[in-house]
Amino acid sequence: MMVAKARAAPPRSVKWRRTRRSTPNKWSRGHGAARAGRSARSSSRFAPTKAAGSKGNASTSVEDGGVNVPLAMELWKRANAVCFDVDCTVCKDDSLDALAGFLGKKNEVEAWTTRAMDGSVGLERSLEERMKILSPSFDEVERYLATGGRAEQRLNPGIVDLVGALRDRGVAVYLISGGFREMALPVAKALGLPPENVYANRMHFSVCDETGLPRNFAGFDRTEPTCRQGGKPEVIRDLRLRHPYETIVMVGDGITDLEAAEVEGGADAFIGYGGTVARPEVMKGADWFVSDFFSLRAELRRYKVAFLGSGAWACAAAKLACENASGDDLFDPEVSMWVHEEVHEGRPLHETINETHENPKYAKGCFMGENLEASSSAEDAVREANLVVFCVPHEFAHGLCVQLQGRVRPDAIAISLTKGMRIRPEGPQLISEMIRKKLGVADAGVLMGANIAGEIAQGQLSEGTIGYRILENAKVFERLFQTPSFIVTLVQDVEGAEMSGTLKNVVAIAAGLSDGLGYGSNTKAAILRQGLSEMRSFAKKMFPTVRDETFLESCGVADLVASCYGGRNRRVAEAFAREGGQRAMEEVAEDLLGGQKLQGALTAGEVHSVLRQNGWEDEFPLFDTVYRIAVTREIPVDAVTGFMSSRQSGR
Ligand SMILES: NC(=O)C1=CN([C@@H]2O[C@H](COP(=O)(O)OP(=O)(O)OC[C@H]3O[C@@H](n4cnc5c(N)ncnc54)[C@H](O)[C@@H]3O)[C@@H](O)[C@H]2O)C=CC1
Numbered sequence: 001m002m003v004a005k006a007r008a009a010p011p012r013s014v015k016w017r018r019t020r021r022s023t024p025n026k027w028s029r030g031h032g033a034a035r036a037g038r039s040a041r042s043s044s045r046f047a048p049t050k051a052a053g054s055k056g057n058a059s060t061s062v063e064d065g066g067v068n069v070p071l072a073m074e075l076w077k078r079a080n081a082v083c084f085d086v087d088c089t090v091c092k093d094d095s096l097d098a099l100a101g102f103l104g105k106k107n108e109v110e111a112w113t114t115r116a117m118d119g120s121v122g123l124e125r126s127l128e129e130r131m132k133i134l135s136p137s138f139d140e141v142e143r144y145l146a147t148g149g150r151a152e153q154r155l156n157p158g159i160v161d162l163v164g165a166l167r168d169r170g171v172a173v174y175l176i177s178g179g180f181r182e183m184a185l186p187v188a189k190a191l192g193l194p195p196e197n198v199y200a201n202r203m204h205f206s207v208c209d210e211t212g213l214p215r216n217f218a219g220f221d222r223t224e225p226t227c228r229q230g231g232k233p234e235v236i237r238d239l240r241l242r243h244p245y246e247t248i249v250m251v252g253d254g255i256t257d258l259e260a261a262e263v264e265g266g267a268d269a270f271i272g273y274g275g276t277v278a279r280p281e282v283m284k285g286a287d288w289f290v291s292d293f294f295s296l297r298a299e300l301r302r303y304k305v306a307f308l309g310s311g312a313w314a315c316a317a318a319k320l321a322c323e324n325a326s327g328d329d330l331f332d333p334e335v336s337m338w339v340h341e342e343v344h345e346g347r348p349l350h351e352t353i354n355e356t357h358e359n360p361k362y363a364k365g366c367f368m369g370e371n372l373e374a375s376s377s378a379e380d381a382v383r384e385a386n387l388v389v390f391c392v393p394h395e396f397a398h399g400l401c402v403q404l405q406g407r408v409r410p411d412a413i414a415i416s417l418t419k420g421m422r423i424r425p426e427g428p429q430l431i432s433e434m435i436r437k438k439l440g441v442a443d444a445g446v447l448m449g450a451n452i453a454g455e456i457a458q459g460q461l462s463e464g465t466i467g468y469r470i471l472e473n474a475k476v477f478e479r480l481f482q483t484p485s486f487i488v489t490l491v492q493d494v495e496g497a498e499m500s501g502t503l504k505n506v507v508a509i510a511a512g513l514s515d516g517l518g519y520g521s522n523t524k525a526a527i528l529r530q531g532l533s534e535m536r537s538f539a540k541k542m543f544p545t546v547r548d549e550t551f552l553e554s555c556g557v558a559d560l561v562a563s564c565y566g567g568r569n570r571r572v573a574e575a576f577a578r579e580g581g582q583r584a585m586e587e588v589a590e591d592l593l594g595g596q597k598l599q600g601a602l603t604a605g606e607v608h609s610v611l612r613q614n615g616w617e618d619e620f621p622l623f624d625t626v627y628r629i630a631v632t633r634e635i636p637v638d639a640v641t642g643f644m645s646s647r648q649s650g651r
């Protein structure tokens with residue numbers, strides 16, 4: 001939650017800015033946010049980066065940076081309203097300076113503009129002095145606007161696109177100018193903004209008695225807040241009263257813009273713009289200082305995706321994500337992937353992946369896309385990510401989460417593709433829950449479903465189910481994974497989806513045993529039926545909120561069918577049964593899977609520990625049987641159909 005603004009309206013002197021308070025909650029967000037203090041986090045993205053340099057009439061070389069870039073970026077991405085200053089921000093020049101140039105009074109006026117913008121005199125005084133010097137007639141203003149002052153030629157590079165992008169995603173855009181409406185309205189028009197979104201001063205003109213037409217300058221409207229110091233925050237406070245905006249960001253080049261984010265009810269973040277003039281006081285005080293609008297555009301709503309894991313499913317899912325990320329403005333096109341380091345054919349695996357964009361050991365033939373960047377460091381892979389896709393075999397999940405504690409952006413949202421659970425003395429924990437808690441991410445859902453990796457890598461039609469808590473986040477992941485051949489459905493049942501995906505691996509072992517024994521379709525159907533029933537009961541005992549309907553989705557019955565006919569658990573169990581259960585299932589898996597990991601046998605052991613702890617073995621005869629055949633090997637392989645006799649005897 002946001003903390004209240006500590007500072008009252010700033011005094012006229014510029015000195016207050018040097019003693020800006022430092023707020024401890026670096027990552028807070030929401031309505032009425034106090035601007036945060038300097039960030040303790042540092043990363044290549046957040047550290048000041050060299051910008052292309054100042055543009056327009058700027059003379060200083062500009063560095064991007066700011067006192068709290070991560071928070072400002074976050075607020076920028078979630079802003080409901082953005083207020084732009086006009087002169088030297090949206091526009092390459094100051095309209096009064098330009099009008100002065102047109103009237104041959106440039107030097108006198110410019111000196112007063114600079115004094116207002118760097119804060120050495122109050123805005124009202126500066127405006128008064130400049131207008132005294134200019135004193136334009138109505139005709140002169142009109143002629144200026146029709147010639148040198150044409151809005152289209154005054155706009156800074158990138159602003160039209162930026163405003164368009166903001167409006168496309170439903171962000172309200174306002175112009176708040178310390179200049180005059182006469183100059184600001186054509187600018188608003190050029191940006192496609194309605195006049196009511198413009199806050200600026202108004203000129204008065206005397207009226208010719210004979211023609212009734214406006215003639216000479218007769219002062220300006222002193223009731224407009226924009227004509228005085230503290231006027232911009234006043235406008236923003238007023239916007240908040242009239243609209244339910246949770247987050248408002250101010251963008252500008254001057255002290256009066258910075259001030260808009262310094263007071264209670266003002267903007268939640270201030271982005272300093274140095275593309276025209278880079279003012280040292282503004283650079284010093286801005287939450288985020290940029291030298292052009294392109295960096296704001298690039299950051300807008302961009303999700304940076306990182307995959308944790310590089311096995312068969314991780315690679316097939318990354319292929320979907322890379323395809324979408326490269327063509328959808330919502331995402332940063334570069335997708336990073338953590339690769340558990342190993343040497344494959346004499347080379348570090350991540351190097352080979354970076355060269356070929358394919359994982360030759362775990363997902364041969366699955367070209368993920370040129371935009372995939374593999375790394376052997378999990379920390380590096382997630383550093384900039386705000387979308388984390390977790391897909392490691394479940395036995396490695398806890399270790400990886402511990403390793404990454406405090407290394408993931410807290411505003412990140414995660415999705416787990418891992419099928420499995422964690423057993424603790426106090427009971428089972430969903431992997432998604434562990435991710436949320438250990439990694440400290442804002443939300444974690446799951447993507448489950450009938451997703452045999454090789455088939456998805458080939459582009460065969462498949463379905464997936466996203467189990468979510470927060471719909472908005474699920475929609476982002478839907479957009480990341482859905483393709484014409486991978487159809488995603490959303491269910492508000494993380495526990496149901498994740499438990500289904502986890503438990504079906506145990507049933508798939510039973511199906512493989514049945515295949516290995518040479519039984520036909522009827523026996524396998526009985527295993528699937530019993531398995532589905534036990535999956536549902538177990539899931540509900542663990543998590544009472546689990547919904548029956550979830551088992552009818554791809555993550556339920558469809559995954560069960562796919563895995564019991566086509567999966568690795570089935571295949572390994574079949575081979576195990578053919579050998580008469582002579583070797584441990586892990587050994588058989590090692591022979592057959594070339595390093596890929598079997599989840600079903602481990603899960604059978606984990607599920608059994610819960611059954612034993614609660615005395616539930618009899619209620620779950622299939623799960624119990626799989627454990628005794630595949631894990632402890634205490635009963636023969638052909639006991640797999642024993643659950644049928646237990647039904648007969650009413651067990
Ligand atoms: N393969 C599939 O068709 C599907 C798999 N899943 C699930 O996805 C999860 C990941 O499976 P896959 O991507 O298929 O992997 P995989 O089984 O194909 O490959 C094993 C992965 O584990 C990594 N690894 C080995 N030692 C490790 C260690 N000490 N620490 C961390 N990682 C290590 C390997 O580098 C490799 O990336 C599993 O929970 C699985 O059930 C879900 C749907 C489909």
Ligand SMILES: O=C(CO)COP(=O)(O)O
Binds near residue numbers: 563567569
């Ligand atoms: O989860 C899977 C399919 O949805 C893959 O299962 P296997 O690990 O048994 O291949």
